[in-house]
Amino acid sequence: MALPRTPGSSPVPAPGDLLAHPRPSLAIDVAVLTVVPEGPDGAPALAVLLLRRDAAPKAGAWGLPGSFVRERERLAGAVLRTLADKCGISGLAPRQLHVFDDPGRDDRGWVVSVAHVDVVPVERLEPALAARDDLALAPIAPRGTNGAGATSPVDVPGRQTSLPFDHDEIVALAVDDLRERYRAAPDPGGLVREPFTFLALRRTHDAVIGEPQQKDTFRRQMLPLLVEDGEIARGGVGRPARLYRRAADGPRVG
Amino acid sequence: MALPRTPGSSPVPAPGDLLAHPRPSLAIDVAVLTVVPEGPDGAPALAVLLLRRDAAPKAGAWGLPGSFVRERERLAGAVLRTLADKCGISGLAPRQLHVFDDPGRDDRGWVVSVAHVDVVPVERLEPALAARDDLALAPIAPRGTNGAGATSPVDVPGRQTSLPFDHDEIVALAVDDLRERYRAAPDPGGLVREPFTFLALRRTHDAVIGEPQQKDTFRRQMLPLLVEDGEIARGGVGRPARLYRRAADGPRVG
DNA sequence: GAAATAGTGTCTTTAAGACAATATCAG
């Protein structure tokens, strides 16, 4: 077998020898989205998890968690490992969004990154957020309404006006993906603990989609995708609401 | 700088040295879809371009065109190069579908492949198809209607019942993606030469989507996305139809 | 009973599906 060559030596592969190909570094980035109970306007709102970079390029800047994929590791596994190792968070079910392949996107070399989105209830982020100062939840800017000439879909903390690399684009893709899924099904990201009332479900959808959903239309759309459970009584002030769970054919269980 | 290591030597990266990471081979696969004038039932129908493999694994079997990404090459560029080099075809605008990252998907080693879809008018495939016998257009099986116990969405030529690797899955994703886009906009793949009549447009949509579109509903949906052109007279037998082009805000121009 | 929230009824508006009438050409 031929010896492994340095990447970029010979563009012509020796047949049968995979290692002869120049190979890129493979990375993942992940936009962890959640709903915070108090957004900028007091109502629940979408937010994204940011991490202060300590590594080489753009050290000190806020960006999305990401890392290189290890040998024979699955992409989803790399995302979950990154969240666990770098953020102390147990993620759930990463979804692929897009591959960013611009050869000039990283000064360090040829890095191809697969962008992901994951959705996590805010309770699972709070311990890590409270314990560390290099983690932050940044609110999603409500569509083009962004301070000054910032082009980021995120209200980045501090003086920073945008996210490094393609992270602004990744957040935009992640938000679009999540909104599309929340228009079609009840809480596909598992943000609401089961069983839940229709009010809790609708408040979450309002926050994700960014605008209030019609009470009755929303009920009629989502009802066929839910199964009833029991009753809630204590706690609320008005008439007790029925409790529901996502129908079995629905997506992942939180 | 540290010497490049063989992939798989050290899973712990030396900080600052990108080359120290084990790196996968990066590949692309592409499902080239088109509409052939005479499908299995005589009507125009969707088909996918297959290539007979000559390389190492599954040599002789029909599969999708694909190849390894070269150094600093864009993914879309690798797709277009593959179509040009291996199929003698000039592709148009590849779209990413999904990253296949199962470490066991290729016996030769750690290969991560980005699946793509591209849409090409059949006229641009015909010269290559006529000149070579390792290229074929396979009809898309109309939803689950597949000979015997075949699980492939493709009617693969010969005795083959499915495509190698994840190619069956790629074709299914490609067809779903194309159908979704054709439900929303007039001929986003540029299959019909401009200017076109409503009949030509609808026949193409019928073929892509796999079932006939309502004549009047289709017209009402697509009309706002088109701009008028002139008139057609010669050729047809009935009343001449107006000619249209895709509206400027539409997608790529063929 | 008053306040608050849950759940349902129904009217209006909009869009799709279906069918058919009218328009305009070649022969």
Add this chain to the structure above:
DNA sequence: CTGATATTGTCTTAAAGACACTATTTC
């Protein structure tokens, strides 16, 4: 004029939006 296709009108049906009414609890 006949046959063929294009284009438009309209009726029916289904769904969404909007509004309001009734129901059931806590205080």
